[in-house]
Amino acid sequence: MDHDSFMAYGERCRKVWCEFQDSFHDSRLKTYLKHAHAVLSCASGQIPLDGLDACSIAMSSLGSFIPSRASKNLIEHVRLLESLKKETEATAKTERGRVEKWLRKVNRRKLEFEEHRLEIRFASLKMDLIQEIKRSPFVDSDLTGMGPASIRIVLRIPIAP
Numbered sequence: 001m002d003h004d005s006f007m008a009y010g011e012r013c014r015k016v017w018c019e020f021q022d023s024f025h026d027s028r029l030k031t032y033l034k035h036a037h038a039v040l041s042c043a044s045g046q047i048p049l050d051g052l053d054a055c056s057i058a059m060s061s062l063g064s065f066i067p068s069r070a071s072k073n074l075i076e077h078v079r080l081l082e083s084l085k086k087e088t089e090a091t092a093k094t095e096r097g098r099v100e101k102w103l104r105k106v107n108r109r110k111l112e113f114e115e116h117r118l119e120i121r122f123a124s125l126k127m128d129l130i131q132e133i134k135r136s137p138f139v140d141s142d143l144t145g146m147g148p149a150s151i152r153i154v155l156r157i158p159i160a161p
Helices: 003-022 027-034 054-060 068-084 090-105 125-134
Strands: 039-044 045-048 117-123 153-155
Touching: 003 027, 003 039, 003 117, 003 153, 027 125, 045 054, 054 068, 068 090
Parallel strands: none
Antiparallel strands: 039 045, 039 117, 117 153
């Protein structure tokens, strides 16, 4: 998935996450979901729904990128910036400015992303509530284990027009 498609997918996921949370009328479920959070998940990692910029992804979920020269360069620059932030010398500050400038100007359209799904992570396990949540029309029953021991919930995301 290219960068622009991934960002548009992320926006659709944010919208679905909000609609999903608002769709419950039971106060127990609403309260339980306030402590849950949404992630975009792929086979090799996950990204918090509120951390979808390329630099945050390079810090937290390298597996979200399809390996390429562009993603390798981005990851190297983000790591370098993080190490430079810990230094206080004038040369480190100069180098940090150079790296920050590179990150602002990098062509993000060269980045490719793995296919992700919108999943829910719970702060605590309350199986009875999770089972009720699974009955929502927002839940993708093909990708969500509907059995009582399964806690993984995948939400349906509409296809872009």
